[in-house]
Amino acid sequence: MQPAIYDWNSPDGTSPSATGPGGWIPFGGGAKGVMVVDETLRDGLQNASGVNPPVGLKMDLLHAMARVGVDVVSVGLPAAGARHEEDCGLLCREIQAARLPLVPTAAARTVVGDVLAIARAAESAGMPIEVYAFIGSSPIRHYSESWDEGFLVGCVRSAASAARDAGLPFVLVTEDTTRAHPDLLRVLYRAAIDEGAARLCLCDTTGHVTPYGVEALVGFVQIELSEWGAKHVGLDWHGHNDRGLGLPTALWAASNGVGRVHGTGLGVGERVGNTPLELLVDNLARVGARPPVPRKHLAEYCELAARALSWSLPPDHPIAGRRFLREASGSRAYRVVAELEEREEVPPARAVGHASPPRAPASVRPRPLAGGGTEPLVPMTLRLAGEVVQLAVHPRRTLLEALRYDLDLIGTKQGCDKGDCGACTVLLDGDPVLACLVLALDADGREVRTVEHLGSADLDHLDPLVDCFDHAGGGQCGFCTPGMLMSATALLEKNPRPTRAEIKVALSGNLCRCTGYGPILDAVDQAARIRRGEADRPGDRPFAEASPPALASHDAPRKQGL
Numbered sequence: 001m002q003p004a005i006y007d008w009n010s011p012d013g014t015s016p017s018a019t020g021p022g023g024w025i026p027f028g029g030g031a032k033g034v035m036v037v038d039e040t041l042r043d044g045l046q047n048a049s050g051v052n053p054p055v056g057l058k059m060d061l062l063h064a065m066a067r068v069g070v071d072v073v074s075v076g077l078p079a080a081g082a083r084h085e086e087d088c089g090l091l092c093r094e095i096q097a098a099r100l101p102l103v104p105t106a107a108a109r110t111v112v113g114d115v116l117a118i119a120r121a122a123e124s125a126g127m128p129i130e131v132y133a134f135i136g137s138s139p140i141r142h143y144s145e146s147w148d149e150g151f152l153v154g155c156v157r158s159a160a161s162a163a164r165d166a167g168l169p170f171v172l173v174t175e176d177t178t179r180a181h182p183d184l185l186r187v188l189y190r191a192a193i194d195e196g197a198a199r200l201c202l203c204d205t206t207g208h209v210t211p212y213g214v215e216a217l218v219g220f221v222q223i224e225l226s227e228w229g230a231k232h233v234g235l236d237w238h239g240h241n242d243r244g245l246g247l248p249t250a251l252w253a254a255s256n257g258v259g260r261v262h263g264t265g266l267g268v269g270e271r272v273g274n275t276p277l278e279l280l281v282d283n284l285a286r287v288g289a290r291p292p293v294p295r296k297h298l299a300e301y302c303e304l305a306a307r308a309l310s311w312s313l314p315p316d317h318p319i320a321g322r323r324f325l326r327e328a329s330g331s332r333a334y335r336v337v338a339e340l341e342e343r344e345e346v347p348p349a350r351a352v353g354h355a356s357p358p359r360a361p362a363s364v365r366p367r368p369l370a371g372g373g374t375e376p377l378v379p380m381t382l383r384l385a386g387e388v389v390q391l392a393v394h395p396r397r398t399l400l401e402a403l404r405y406d407l408d409l410i411g412t413k414q415g416c417d418k419g420d421c422g423a424c425t426v427l428l429d430g431d432p433v434l435a436c437l438v439l440a441l442d443a444d445g446r447e448v449r450t451v452e453h454l455g456s457a458d459l460d461h462l463d464p465l466v467d468c469f470d471h472a473g474g475g476q477c478g479f480c481t482p483g484m485l486m487s488a489t490a491l492l493e494k495n496p497r498p499t500r501a502e503i504k505v506a507l508s509g510n511l512c513r514c515t516g517y518g519p520i521l522d523a524v525d526q527a528a529r530i531r532r533g534e535a536d537r538p539g540d541r542p543f544a545e546a547s548p549p550a551l552a553s554h555d556a557p558r559k560q561g562l
């Protein structure tokens with residue numbers, strides 16, 4: 001039969017894939033069997049929409065992951081709060097009960113308490129969870145946090161030994177690896193391996209790397225492992241998409257022998273996001289590195305990821321967009337080819353290696369946040385920074401839900417929904433409250449201020465606190481930042497001259513998942529000085545001009561955590 005297309009990716013125009021000498025990426029034998037790690041339920045939840053979906057939605061997504069052939073899943077960051085820890089245990093139990101072919105992992109800072117939270121979740125689930133413990137590895141991070149090499153090595157060793165004592169595999173995740181000095185990477189990796197690390201995760205946290213950089217970094221680590229006699233230590237790749245290179249660099253890492261590559265549903269994640277997992281799986285199959293997955297499973301995965309993350313599925317998404325399914329040109333033409341390929345007995349997702357067939361799709365539970373129940377809505381008013389707004393709410397609606405879903409004030413984040421993390425902090429009549437624990441009706445007629453009400457919308461006139469957080473590097477993913485800003489605002493309005501200890505107490509209910517608190521405390525301190533007229537606003541000098549001192553000359557390091 002005449003081929004449906006002439007394929008310029010192949011040497012003779014007939015191959016349906018990009019393998020072989022004419023392929024755009026030199027996949028060799030090393031890329032065969034590359035594993036895919038799904039980070040949607042960890043990195044994906046640290047995106048700007050700031051939700052922690054009900055565990056039912058997480059479970060539905062878990063099943064969809066199995067159907068698209070995900071091998072390894074991050075079940076969350078248990079130290080982010082009691083509900084996160086509980087959900088991690090429940091997800092692992094679901095993996096066991098449904099016999100899903102997924103290896104569970106969980107994230108931790110390189111802090112013993114975080115590792116112990118994973119150990120508790122593992123114990124409640126009755127199965128091991130791999131510990132992915134992260135630490136900042138680039139000089140810019142060490143400069144802003146005042147960390148030195150001894151402090152970093154101590155963190156790595158104590159976290160790794162805590163995982164070992166709990167009988168859990170340990171993976172060292174070096175954040176911002178693609179901007180880290182090889183000498184420091186050597187020291188950190190050596191310390192982790194000495195303590196029994198099973199894997200190293202190389203991260204392009206800021207989406208900085210090019211394929212050349214991927215090849216150089218992976219090659220460097222592979223040589224080091226070989227020289228240390230540690231070839232048994234596996235490698236992961238975790239990339240972000242700031243330059244739009246998330247997918248190509250992930251494929252490049254796989255082609256250079258990295259055993260596990262990470263992605264998230266629709267690429268949703270910290271800041272601009274990650275490698276889109278559905279496209280990663282699809283492209284790895286197209287270059288022969290993994291079994292193909294039916295597109296209907298990939299589309300269903302995208303829909304469930306969008307639902308869990310409260311994300312809009314882009315209409316032009318290459319796999320699941322509405323336009324892709326409807327239009328008669330462009331992507332429609334591609335779809336015809338995809339359908340032809342699928343008809344050629346494409347095997348079901350991950351038919352090989354399944355302990356048992358995946359369960360039928362669980363029904364998607366309705367989002368409780370959006371529902372109004374059967375009880376009548378009750379009219380109420382809020383004074384939002386002086387402006388009176390009227391709304392009608394279900395009697396059990398929380399203030400957090402009313403702000404985010406009725407008033408579209410999504411700056412306030414939904415972290416744990418249980419009063420543990422402080423991400424939802426707002427000011428109620430000037431006092432900081434956890435909006436997830438306050439009923440909307442309890443705020444009837446009262447003054448509410450959220451992060452949207454700090455300073456003016458004009459970026460040239462930011463509140464000094466916002467300015468200072470920005471210049472001090474007080475946020476990484478930014479998930480905790482609105483809550484931190486509101487707690488700090490309440491403090492400075494009541495106490496214009498707080499001591500360092502008082503700042504720590506005021507922020508002690510606000511959890512940052514991205515390690516250090518040093519720049520956050522510095523920012524509040526600096527903002528207090530500005531408000532008192534004792535300091536100027538931070539200048540506009542770019543950080544690159546500030547010439548961070550060499551690691552060895554840093555001041556005494558600060559601890560991770562308050």
Ligand code: FES
Pocket residue numbers: 081413414415416417418419420421422423424425434435436437
């Ligand atoms: S969402 Fe975590 S304390 Fe409210």
Ligand code: FES
Pocket residue numbers: 474475476477478479480481511512513514
């Ligand atoms: S949680 Fe990411 S910056 Fe605090």
